[in-house]
Amino acid sequence: MMLKNISWKKFFTSLIFLIPLILLMDIIYDIIFKQLIWKEVFAADNLFFKILTAVVIAYFYATIDKTEKK
Numbered sequence: 529m530m531l532k533n534i535s536w537k538k539f540f541t542s543l544i545f546l547i548p549l550i551l552l553m554d555i556i557y558d559i560i561f562k563q564l565i566w567k568e569v570f571a572a573d574n575l576f577f578k579i580l581t582a583v584v585i586a587y588f589y590a591t592i593d594k595t596e597k598k
Contacts, residue, residue, distance in 0.1 A: 539590035
C-alpha cells in the first residue's frame with residue numbers, strides 16, 4: 529500500500545472553501561427546480577454527505593504532487 533504525503537495546509541484551506549461552495553450549489557439547484565426547503569438543506573444526513581464530499585475532494589486536491597517524477 530502506497531501512502532501519499534498530504535499537504536495539510538492545502539487540505540484545510542480547500543475544505544474551508546468547498547463546504548460553503550457545495551452548500552451554495554445545493555441551494556441554487558433547489559431554487560432552480562423549485563424544491564427549496566431550508567429544513568432539508570441543513571438536515572443532518574444531507575450535511576453529512578456534503579461534508580463527506582468536501583473531505584474527499586480536499587483529500588485528492590491536497591495529495592496532488594505537481595512535480596513530475598522520473
